[in-house]
Amino acid sequence: MSQTSFEIQQAAVIGAGTMGRGIVMCLANAGVNVQWVDNNPQMLEQALTTIAQTYAHNVRQGRIDQAEADARMARVSAAADYAAIRNVDLVIEAVYENLELKQKIFRELDGLLKPEALLASNTSALDIDAIAAATRRPAQVLGLHFFSPAHIMKLLEIVRGAQTSPAALEAALALGKRMGKVSVVSGNCHGFIGNRMLHPYVLEARKMLLEGAYPQQVDASLQGFGFAMGPFRMYDVVGIDLEWRARQLAGKGQDAPEVQVDNRLCEMGRFGQKSGNGYYHYEPGSRQAEHDPEVDALVLRVSEELGFQRRDIGPEEILERCLLALINEGAKILQEGIAGSAHDIDLVYLNGYGFPADKGGPMAWADQQGLADIHQRLLALETRQGDQWKPARLIGELAAQGKGFAHA
Template sequence: MKQNSMEAVDYELQKQSDGSQLALVFMQNPPVNALSKAVRIGLIANIKQALADESVKAIVISSKQSLFSGGADISEFASGDFEPPLPAVLDLIENAAKPIIAVLNGPAFGGGLEVALACHYRVTFAANKVGLPEVNLGILPGAGGTQRLPRLAGVAQALDMIVSGRPVAASKLSGVFDLVVADPAQLFSESLTFCQKVVAEGAVVRRTCDITIDASTAHAELFAQFRLSIAKQARGFFAPERCIQAVEASVALPFVQGLQREGELFLECMQSKEARAQQHFFFAERAASHVKDYDKTTPVRDIQKVGIIGAGTMGGGIAMNFANAGLPVTVLELKQEALDKGLALIRRNYESSAKKGKLTAAQVEQRMALLQGTTDYANLADVDLVIEAVFEKMEVKHEVFKTLDKVCKPGAILASNTSTLDLNEIASATKRPQDVIGMHFFSPANVMKLLEVVKGEHSSPEVIKTVMQLAKKINKVAVLVGVCFGFVGNRMIESYGREANRLMLEGVKPEQLDQVIYDFGLPMGPFTMGDMAGQDIGYFVRQSRQEFIQHDPSYCILADKLVEQGRVGLKAGKGVYLYAQGSRTPIPDPEVLELAKQEAQRLGIKQREISDQEMLERIIFPLINEGALILEEGIAAKSSDIDVIYVYGYGFPVYRGGPMQYADEIGLKTIYDAMCKYRDELGEYGQHWFQPAPLLKKLAAQGKRFADL
């Protein structure tokens, strides 16, 4: 239902002691006061009404929501209906003949802050946060933010805010606010006093556009140094450089021409593939929580106490998530020594955060106090949720779940952190499969935001709903997936690792391929990733899946040989690469190339020069093809869920939107044709591993995208 503009913006008059009036214009567009069409129309109508009323001496713009404004209505990006445009609203505000005071009663982001910057005075409270986060959507502030913020806050501060997108507390933002109140409860009373003072002192209109930036405070070196400082984190993104150019325009050009330049740069950003990808991901993350497995009437179980089985790196990291959220946790290990070691590691992690200023010493102790160790399963009798994080072997998982079935109270949720095993088989070890669910955390579990929630054949809707909602409480992004080997993330990454190993047999140097993948946008290539994680992890998985891979004698044979030689990666000082003691920098090793050459000869594989393009396609396209199979099988509900898993779980560049969005962007026919090409060129190997998924073939033929499903 479209909102009426007069409902979206409220207008009140407040009589002052001298008989004059103060016009109060309140935005009220729940939940975040987005600057929708109705709000923009309402602001224009109410400001014009106030300007036409001779009794009104000053105008206040504020909010009846907890936020001043969350910024633009992102849904309008799809419709393209920006009339009236926000810059027209801000032009009316800035050029008004009466003083307009923005009273920020809550956070102001994006267009919300731009509204405030266009006002003649600004008032808020010290702890309030404001920011211009548009860069996270692949764009820049397009309503004068890049021109007004440098005039008020200074160029250096504005650059940092606009390019990083990070919010800043009002108390740390000099030059922007005319009054910063210590106590939020006193904001409106002190704001009214401030407004009365403005009127008493002549109702002076102070336009931000009239401020001239002193070019000596924003020399070329400042911008050059700033570009260098952000080079690493801005790698691959389109918007950050345009943000910098827009701020440069605020220094070099008069205000009107600066606005024009901002508009040109904004359009460049909006038309970029990076903006399409980032906006896709913005919606994908939110859509991940919308699932069909439960509804508003489905009850949720109360989770007040959590048990974790296993105090290793993963178990300890999982435990930290719940302690961080204020939930008491009982960590179980069968041996006291292992338990003590695990709890000590958790403490070291917290103390490391405290040294970096992320936690206080008191917070460290508060969180440690929520963690209790035990070696006795009986101490899990009263937990509401228990998560096992034990060795990835089915017989081990069975033993754990049989025991939990005996000791845990009725209604307790029994969760497995398995990354590859059949959840239904795990659940079969209990008499309550409806209470069993997968909670697949990613390592390090206390840092990585992704949580794959795996629904078993019998997992009840209320268990699914409870865990999906609990994920938000522990600051995770949950994606619901079905049961298959590796679920979504690890099933797809299998093809990635397989193809990397095969390319090395065909003559590719590990550092070449890693560079290609790094240049594509991932934080590291497959060989570096394997060494960092431990080459033995993949080895153990392959040993348990011989029936799946035995038809291909070349399957990860190099990785297996390296592990069997003790070359398990960084932790051993050697894997695919060599590592100097205490260093994480990979050093290419000629011995690995020689081993690859020997194995290629033994297997009858001809080594050759391979282009960067072929490397990229053979690594990324099978991964996308596997995603198509996953969609076909219903393991993932929608392609955007796969994108969320890959960006948050595997470092797929957000400026490509995830693998499925990347496929949609370059065209599914491109992927399909390449899969067919390698299927036909690579002989028996190609026939095994490069068969296009039926869904990919169908969509490519129809000229459709995964997003159209």
Template sequence: MSAPTHYATHANIAVITMDSPPVNGLGHALRRSLLDDFERALADDGIAAIVIASAGKLFCGGADISEFGGDSALREPNLPQVLNRLEESPKPVVAAVNGMALGGGMELALVCDYRFAGAAARFGLPEVNLGILPGAGGTQRLPRLAGVPLALEMITSGRPISVDKAQQAGLVDRRHNDTGEFLDAAITYAAELVDSGASVHSCATLSVDTTDLPDNFFADFRRSIARRTRGLYAPERCIQAVEAACTLPLAEGLQREGELFIECMNTPQARAQQHLFFAERAATKVPGVDPKTPVRNIEKVAVIGSGTMGGGIAMNFLNAGIPVTVLDLNAEALERGAEVIRNNYAITAKKGKLTEAQVEQRMELLTTTTEYASIAGVDLVIEAVFENMDIKKKVFTTLDEVCKPGAILATNTSTLDVDEIAAVTKRPQDVIGLHFFSPANVMRLLEIVRGKATADDVIVTSIKMAQAIKKIPVVVGVCFGFVGNRMLEPYSREASRLLLEGATPAQVDRVLYDFGLAMGIFSMGDLAGIDVSFLVREGIRDQIAHDPGYQKISDKLYALGRYGQKTGRGFYIYEGRERQEDPEVVTLAEEIAAELGIERREISDQEILERTIYMLINEGAQILDEGIAYRSSDCDIVYCNGYGFPIGRGGPMQYADEIGLDTVLAAIEKYRQQLGAYGEMWFKPAPLLQRLVKEGKQFKQYTVKS
């Protein structure tokens, strides 16, 4: 194994080059080697300055994730020790930041006396996304070097900043002019510093400038981020750490940062967020499929359908610079769809997130057609037409006839049988489900539905394609609703039933919102459209006929033409964006309950939470048992990125692991007994849940075999 750092000298400049692929993770070996080389440079009287550089495209990606949860992360020299020693250097130290400097990598750059940066450099402290805070001085040194407002925003959001913004803030001392080799230029800069007698810098000698901060700055900042940080523990501790930097000398501030770091590490939120971090990476590993399988080229894409979903799907590829042809047999609808895409980009441009030139670049990649012959040469076609099996079969029969051999034929169905769709083609190996979530140009999740005949290279290509358009891919199996919508079914069913038993839409939604969900189930239903869920139920009437009360209140609202926000009334009444409770819905629930002989009563918040969330978990367990999801964390990725499940809970399956599977099972069995015939009908514990409780195991310990 090669050394994680390389030491070289250029006249009186020592260069320590980190070379620990893929991201120069600051594991114990790299920390030790970096410190040894640093001490070597200090001991050499012929060395006047030190440059810390990278052999890769990134400067440093921060902590070594393989050390998470183990003893190696704290093994001496730990990162704070290394950085504190670097800051004490009597010789100038230059960070040659050629690419991303994230987390501990940015903290490494902060302790250097000077920062030389290339055009690709970006600086970020993403620890808050792992439920923790920067624990190697980031919360103390960044406010001293760049000011409190920028430090707070970076640390609490985790979003990196560009080299331009870093230079404006004073974090970058010199930019590479893009002529000559980057490292050579960094060495030349270090030599200039020596020749000019440049001094060493230490944050220990700096105080945080608070003279321009309003009196209520921190209180106002807390309010400004309250909505996006709801339910999370780390953001508040990040703020407290920066507040400490404003009042304490560096040594005491570092001590306070360390205390807050430990507080964060020992929370369910940190466990949940770190679980999701690893889950996202695990989701790309498909049992039985070699990740090194050669992929198919995706250079031209077609989307069938110019509605909201089709347009949103098209925008993902346009954003990635991939030409898209949108096909719709209705010329007027096609024209409207193209205009919606342009308007969406115009809105983004008005917000300053795109230039007019970038809008035009994207629109130039878009073509429209009403002729299937026009898409004969595309590499990938995604069908996004009405959720009806007969219509989709007709589309795929035509695609089979016109598309070139090797083209991937994908359906955006959210519930229908991908194998049945594939069966109408002569190339089922090329058919796959690509279930985008609405709005498709915004939502990060992509359920990749693997049919029984789907070829391995189609699966791997779909995963790579998803990453190219900045989606989070999760490969799932074929069943009604796949993972996301199938798990949604019992969750939604119980919420609807609770209305008949005595709860109100507002109470149910409040409980779910307070739990951490982005919105309650009835608010979500009104947003998505009550008509949409009704039409989905039309396809499974035979499966729900044994329950006369199944989603009956939703069916009644559909019959009344109350489809939700689009019609101004659904479970709630809407006036513009304002929502208010509707007493008619309660009356309707009372009438249905009387008709079905359901006794109404006061429903506790705890019962609402258990009957909705625990049945969601139970369905996830059944999906795992059937092999529809390969691992419980896949279900968590789907729910946190597609359904607004709180990331501070880590997803439904992680939440179950956190509170104990025995707790979930006991509640399900309780309601099975308490709810009489209804309980017997629906509250059936998943066999996998029962087995894992008996074995004393968690969901995360169960993986579907290939």
């Protein structure tokens, strides 16, 4: 087997949670045999039942026939332990976001697997190089960041570590293609492309709640622009408690004013759609987000307790701050070489974050506005609101040359 054409025939997935289940289906649907490991045998049993039910549902909907459902299910098998998966070509780890745990798993796998096997983590933000450092094969380690639900979402962020080999990247890209994914290669930084850009975007949305806006208002403005859903509806779908629990585990970030509304919602057991209440209310069995005056009252109370003087915030300001936060971070990602092109950033936002397709993605939209205009608008925000709005160096450089991100 030549180093350039390493084909993945046999894979293993570690972790039988929501992400693990979706990833197993992605692989099985693409014709790859998958061995599945979880240290909780009961959870693995349940997960196997769940994917069997998903395939049965697909047959009822006429998406696949029974023979195809059987073939996919036949490609998936439970494995008792790591020793049972020693011959696979690729392992994808999909356990919860804890660096020490992931390093421990990678260290054990490294000792067992054949030398050419690839080790991938489905982390959404953790340092791939720190994970690779736990192994003696950093050239074979990379990130495969699937989006939830993995078997439905098109986007796959392939994260290259400092030492990931070209052959490993090539094998991952070929696998992405087989799975029917839109694959984008990202450099290694906190949050990679998508979640790194999401951070300042949701931060602005949360700040505006404290300054005078309400969740429904913020979401309505962004959905009016064409987003599939606004940030607060998105948090209800994903689960507000995920970041809350992550802050608790990390022992930091819990005191920031911007997360106090989230914290209060979580303390009330309002985790989002799954619990029937989050930023919105959901009737039993419904996914319809309904305005909840109780949440508005909570937002008002939290902002007043924190000493904010509330003011009217219109849809123009909501769009301006959320979109420009996204674009300015995108420009930094581009100037640091984390993304290969502005088009790659747009692919991430169109396929993973519900950015309106007719606008072509955040960077393409910025080019349509003209970067000189974007530059001026960022400078105006910097004057009004401080340093965090300082325009990325690249925006000033391109604006001065009359160019757009497409030429960067």
